[in-house]
Structures are given as structure tokens and as C-alpha cells.
Amino acid sequence: MQQTIDDAGRVERARQLYDALASGDRSALDALLHPDFVGHATQGLPFALGGTYQGAHAMRREFWGRIAKSFIARAQPESFHVLDDGRLLVQGRYVGEARNGGGKLDAEFIHILCFGEGRITGLSQLTDSERWVQASQPAAEAAPSVAWRTLEFEVTHGLATVRLNRPEAHNAIDATMAEELCSVAQRCANDGAIRAVLLLGNGKSFTVGGDLAFLSQAKDGELPGLLRAMTGPYHEALRTFSRLDVPIVAAVHGATAGGGLGLMYCADIVVAADNTKIALGFGALGLSMDGSNSWFLPRLVGLRRAAELYLEGRVLNAAEAVEWGLVNRVVPLAELPAHALACAERLAKGPTRAYGEVRRLYRDALGATLSEQLGAETEALSRTAATTDATGAIASFVAKRKPVFHGR
Template identity: 55%
Template sequence: MGVVAEGGPLETIEYTVADGIATICLNRPAARNAMDLQLAEELLIVARRCAADRDIRAVLIKGNGPALTVGGDIRYFTECAQPYGDLFRRMTGPLHEAFRILSRLDPPIVTAAHGSVAGGGLGLVYIADFVLAAERTKFATGYAAIGISGDGGGTWFLPRLVGPRRAAEMYLLNKVLDAREAVEWGLITEVVPHDELTHRAEDLARELAAGPTKAFGQMRALLRASWDNTLSEQLVEESEALAATGNSADATHAIESFAAKRSPTFEGR
């Protein structure tokens, strides 16, 4: 399969932007949104579009069909002529770059999970700020079952989200979490009734899209950096971020509105 053209039509993802919200909807429902090379390439395309569009104020990730994504497409793997390791290297190139870009956006990300979320598809959970899951959703790495080591940033994110012991359990023992356990472990934010998932996720995305986007971007960066910085380094970064956001149009308007006892209207500037 060749490289997907940046400006061409997308076949495995539905991508729309409306009212400041970019919606990334995985669209291989017959395959339960399993990831092949084309989906990985198209995810990178839409990640770059999100990064380039200054009018985007929030991102919503979801999936058509019975699952958000079951991870790698095993049938696709077996049909490819090249050795599996070479194929995995080709796939993780665009997939990991997409996750890297999405994790560094200013606009916050909401992921709506349902059915199953497994393997590299868990990257769509890791890079989100809020993850809403329908009841009966299952989460699993699944790598040990097929003798591979893992992708999607899980070895970086999982120890930070659930702790190193629980991360080892999910990787080495293929521990499957239901939605309630996923909340308890800190993997996701909230469990909602299945028929309310889309509505609740869209409402949350709209709420975030009405907020101070530049400040959100600095918050996302600071929270990410805190894992690797010393306290002194983090305090310096907080001062710099505060100076940057304090000079923004949104902060100026919001501070003046607060002083005047008015509700601010943020424009993401």
C-alpha cells in the first residue's frame, strides 16, 4: 500500500471541523476500526490538519461501528508479503508521529471510547485530556498474546497513568480492564451510559472549545513536562507560560471581565 496523499480524500477516517471542534472519527466499522497502514497514514494527515488550523479549539476522537478500535489489523498483517517487523516499523512511523502531534496541540482532546480499545489504539486514549467510555467498554494491550512488545506510546504513558506495577500487569499478563476498572486505575475519566456517550463527549468538546485555547495549550505542555522536570525547572516553565498566557487577548479580556463581575467570552487568542 502506497503513501496516502496529504490533500486527497480520506477512506478510513471521517474528519470534520465545525464550530471550532475538529472531529476525528475512525471509519473501518466492518473491521472494528482495526489499524492498517492506510489508517495510520490518514491519522497523521488529520493530526497535521489539526495542528495547522488555528480556528480549532477542541478535538473529539471517536469511532464508527462496534468499537473505537481493536488495535492492529491482524488479517491485514497476515496478508502483507513483507516480514512483520518491517511492516510494524512502516506503520508505527506515521502512527507515532500522529500521536506526537496530537499530544502537543493547544486545543484539548476528548476521546469517546466504546466496545473495545486495544493495542496501538490505546494511543487515542493516552493522548486525550478527557476519556469518556461507554459501559461495558474493554481496554487491553494484547501484545503478549501475539508475541510483540507494543506501540502507541503505551510504555511511556501507562506507567504514568496507572503506575508501573499495573502497567506491567496490562503488558505482561494481558490484563483486560472494564470501564469501571479503567476509571479506578486512572486510565480514563468517566463511564457513561452507552446511548449517552456521543452526546456527552460532544457537550464536553463544546465546553472546551469555548475556553481559553492558548492557556489550555500551556497547561497541556506544563502537565506533560512535569514528569521529566525538577521542581526548579517546572517553576521556571510555569513562570514563562504564565507570562505568555498573561499577554494573550483572552487573559486581558477575562481579567477585566472578572474585575467588572462579567462572564468572559474566550476567543482562543
């Protein structure tokens, strides 16, 4: 008889897992993990630890066991959240140090746990691989900067720039890009010096969405699991970007489609090149949708138009995207990078705390009553009134001077 497990049971199983890992209790792990357990570790971890581990034995011996040989570390869970599909999202930190005289380890993690027959059937790990690499280096060596495989990422004068960098594939999102986007989103959330984010794509397209060439390699029966493994980190990236306390500008051009639209939805200001084509494309593949399309589209364009985009395979040009409310404005393709950069740089010099409060007010308003939202506005206004940016700007207004904001 198949054993079912409720939400409280999922959280309890997860707590038992972290306790067993901390104590090295092999028998407890054997009891918790399903024989068909599958683990997905973040690519880019030191000692080639990233990748997929088939079976509880492989995960315990080849992943956790090898970590224990190189690190004195512990996974400390901080929050548990049951997702709509029954999976469990766990957020926390890895803390410890390397055994070879390397540095201290302090890296955030996100674990997505799957369950079946009363046991844990899968774990997808998302963590900042660069911090693991840095910790693994002997103290006398300088830790290398992370080598992004599918992105370009830099922070300059408070502006974080994220460029999708698979131009040969029209920036199609594969498993590596999904994980790297999640890692970059976490960095943006944890870096207090960042005051705005700019999202762009290299090559002829912003992104065509999921990488069909990658997905076509799946054998019979593997596609559902492959899609789950990809959407886990990608959706977490979207969730993190959407909850940042700094404004986001997206510059889209060429093909902007499928699940890749989620990156556009996360932005507050979307600038489109005049050659932009926006489409869903899922129906032609016999798939539903991902990338937060089902949440954002009806809110942005209405249910009728959202249905039209999916059911009729409608492709919008740049002007139609403005009319439908999906983008803010259209500029010539040659002017797109400079225009978007100037917009993002202006926002990075603005009242960052106030921008963050308004992002939160807009987001939370969708599920709040008027009374709740009025109360939230009062609290947010009080918090921003306590900032030096607000007091300085009010004084500048009275003195008829242009205010200078410092983001605090």
C-alpha cells in the same frame, strides 16, 4: 567490512539526499541510496504516486522522476531528529507548482529515513496528499476535497472531529489509517482556527488496535518491515496529537485495545461508555507493544499495574478503567456521543492559549526538575497574561460577568 554511520553522518547523508534531488544529480543519488532501498509514499497522492517502491531505481524513476514530470517542486528540510532506533525524522515543506498550469504547491512533509552500510536504505514519506491534489488541478477547476478512506474528519465552529471509520473491522489500524491519522494530526496542528479536538470511533468499538488480518498477509520475513512502515506514521500521529496546543477529548466504547490505546492517551479528557473493555493483547501475539503504551501506561497506572496488564493479559471494564486512572468518567453507551461532544464544545469555547500552555507544562514536567518547572510556569503565565482572553476574563470577573473567550 560493514560501514557504520553516526548521528551526524545520518544528518549529513540526508542533506546530501535533498541537495541531489533538488539538482537532479543522478550519480549522487546512486551513491547515497542502498541497492535494496525501499520507499513508501503517502497514499492519495495525484497520478497514483502513492505506494511502495522496491529498489533505488524504482524510487528514482517511478516516484521522483514522475513527480519531476508533473511538478516543479523542491523538498526543503527544516529540522532533523535522530530517533532512538537510529532512524532519522526529517520535517520540512514541499514548495513549487504544477507544470500543467495548476496551482502552487505548499505542503508539509515528514520523512523517516533508515540507514545501513553507510547508505540510505529506506524512506517513508508522510505529506498532505490533498494539497498535492489541489496543486495538480488546472486553475479553472475546483480542487476536490480529500476522500478519506478510513476516517471522517470535519471542523465546525473551532471543533475538529476525527472519527475512526472502519466499523466492519472494529476500526483496526492498517497502513492506510496510520497515514490518514498522521495527515489529520498535521492538519489539526496547522489550522489556527481549531480550538479543540474530539476523537471517536464508528461502529461497535473505538479501535481494537493493529489490523491482524492485514498483518497476517505478510510473507516470511516481511512482518518486521511491515510493522515499521505502519508504526512510523501512526507514532508520528500520536506525537503530533500529544503536542497540539488545544485540548483533546476522546470518547471510547466497546473494544479499546492494543496500539489504539495511544489515541486515548493523547486526550486530556477521556469519556468511556459503560460497555468499554480495555486491554493490551500484545503478549498473546508474541509481540512487545507500540502506540506509546510503554510511555503512558507506567505513568498513568504505575509499573506494577502496567506489568499486570501486559503479562497477565488483564482486561479492564469501564469502572476499573476509571479506578486505574485511564479514563475520567463513564456514561451509558447511548449517551456517549452527545456527552463527549458537549464536553469538546465547551473546551472549544475556552481560553485556548491557556489550555495549550497547560498541556505543554504537564507534558514537559515529566522530564523537568522542580526549579525548571517553576521557571516554565512563570514564562507560560506571562505569555497567557498577554492574551486578550486573560485581560477580558479578569475584567469580567471583577464586573461579575461571565467571560467570553476568543482563543487569542
